[in-house]
Amino acid sequence: MSSLIIRRPDDWHLHLRDGAMLEGVIGDTSRHFARAIIMPNLVPPVVTTQDARAYRERILKAVPSGDRFEPLMTLYLTEHTNPDDVEEGKRSGLITAVKLYPAGATTNSHGGVRDMDKAMPVLERMAKIGLPLCVHGEVTTPEVDIFDREKVFIDTVLDPLRKRLPELKVTMEHVTTEDGVQYIRSADRNLAGSITTHHLIINRNDILVGGIQPHYYCLPVAKRENHRQALRKAAASGDARFFLGTDSAPHVDPLKECGCGCAGIYTSINTMSCLAHVFEQEDALDKLEAFTSLNGPAWYGLAPNEETITLVKRDQSVTFPPKIVTGAGPVTVFNPKFPLHWDVA
Numbered sequence: 001m002s003s004l005i006i007r008r009p010d011d012w013h014l015h016l017r018d019g020a021m022l023e024g025v026i027g028d029t030s031r032h033f034a035r036a037i038i039m040p041n042l043v044p045p046v047v048t049t050q051d052a053r054a055y056r057e058r059i060l061k062a063v064p065s066g067d068r069f070e071p072l073m074t075l076y077l078t079e080h081t082n083p084d085d086v087e088e089g090k091r092s093g094l095i096t097a098v099k100l101y102p103a104g105a106t107t108n109s110h111g112g113v114r115d116m117d118k119a120m121p122v123l124e125r126m127a128k129i130g131l132p133l134c135v136h137g138e139v140t141t142p143e144v145d146i147f148d149r150e151k152v153f154i155d156t157v158l159d160p161l162r163k164r165l166p167e168l169k170v171t172m173e174h175v176t177t178e179d180g181v182q183y184i185r186s187a188d189r190n191l192a193g194s195i196t197t198h199h200l201i202i203n204r205n206d207i208l209v210g211g212i213q214p215h216y217y218c219l220p221v222a223k224r225e226n227h228r229q230a231l232r233k234a235a236a237s238g239d240a241r242f243f244l245g246t247d248s249a250p251h252v253d254p255l256k257e258c259g260c261g262c263a264g265i266y267t268s269i270n271t272m273s274c275l276a277h278v279f280e281q282e283d284a285l286d287k288l289e290a291f292t293s294l295n296g297p298a299w300y301g302l303a304p305n306e307e308t309i310t311l312v313k314r315d316q317s318v319t320f321p322p323k324i325v326t327g328a329g330p331v332t333v334f335n336p337k338f339p340l341h342w343d344v345a
């Protein structure tokens with residue numbers, strides 16, 4: 001097959017940041033994607049409906065003219081989030097999901113939740129009104145090995161929460177382990193998972209072999225090869241519980257290439273080329289549309305996009321810039337380390 005028409009994709013987990021960075025990256029998403037769930041971990045975070053409304057306006061203003069792009073807004077859950085404000089955000093159509101960051105788990109998460117009991121009133125309200133919870137599923141307990149933090153989160157936080165509130169819809173974001181895949185498969189309702197582009201391509205060797213490779217460092221950190229294989233099988237299976245959330249997370253190079261480099265990988269610009277390559281390798285190009293364009297909207301109760309895009313396999317490899325230039329500084333683009341031949345026409 002040398003060309004493929006699919007519904008226009010959506011990105012169910014995206015960091016756009018703000019200001020000059022937002023302006024520098026938004027076009028790489030709006031070129032291919034119709035909608036994206038926008039992560040609220042700004043400094044300060046997007047906590048109230050009013051914050052989200054203002055951020056949405058800033059995003060829309062930054063969309064290049066000629067592109068049509070719908071930001072789907074989220075709220076950053078804190079121990080003080082007001083359930084009435086969350087409900088009003090959902091009723092007005094502004095808020096698509098609420099995001100749980102365990103405090104300290106990842107970039108800009110210090111204001112996140114420490115004690116799940118304190119978040120229960122909001123979570124109960126969300127279960128009642130059908131508003132999904134997106135989770136960064138890692139514990140932050142210092143004793144727990146960083147490679148085990150997703151599994152321990154499932155066992156000690158997520159599963160107890162889902163038993164306590166079975167009506168709550170939960171998206172396990174950026175699943176990185178076989179355990180996560182199995183846990184999602186074991187649930188017959190109210191649980192789904194997003195998978196990033198890079199976790200289908202890299203394992204932990206890419207971060208650590210031959211010297212520290214900061215541009216392959218993200219959270220949750222990439223795991224062993226067997227986990228990558230499980231993610232590829234899940235994504236390529238067509239199973240409606242798995243869909244794309246790129247977790248494209250731009251940081252300027254000086255903040256990645258330093259003594260304490262930030263977590264985050266920038267993939268918006270070449271995600272569709274990378275995914276077509278991966279799905280072709282998995283002999284599952286016929287499942288790409290489900291992963292990028294159908295399963296996500298179905299989970300969030302939205303219609304799939306009417307428009308289509310055409311992916312074309314070119315004889316010559318397609319090149320992407322090694323870095324993009326933003327007003328905030330240079331941002332290194334994810335390098336899959338294999339030539340890309342699929343291109344969006």
Ligand SMILES: NC(=O)N[C@@H](CC(=O)O)C(=O)O
Nearest residue numbers: 015106107218219249263264
């Ligand atoms: N994925 C990352 O490594 N980083 C994200 C935060 C997140 O999604 O955990 C970021 O905001 O930079």
Ligand SMILES: [Zn+2]
Nearest residue numbers: 106136219220
């Ligand atoms: Zn995260």
Ligand SMILES: [Zn+2]
Nearest residue numbers: 015039247249
């Ligand atoms: Zn993220």
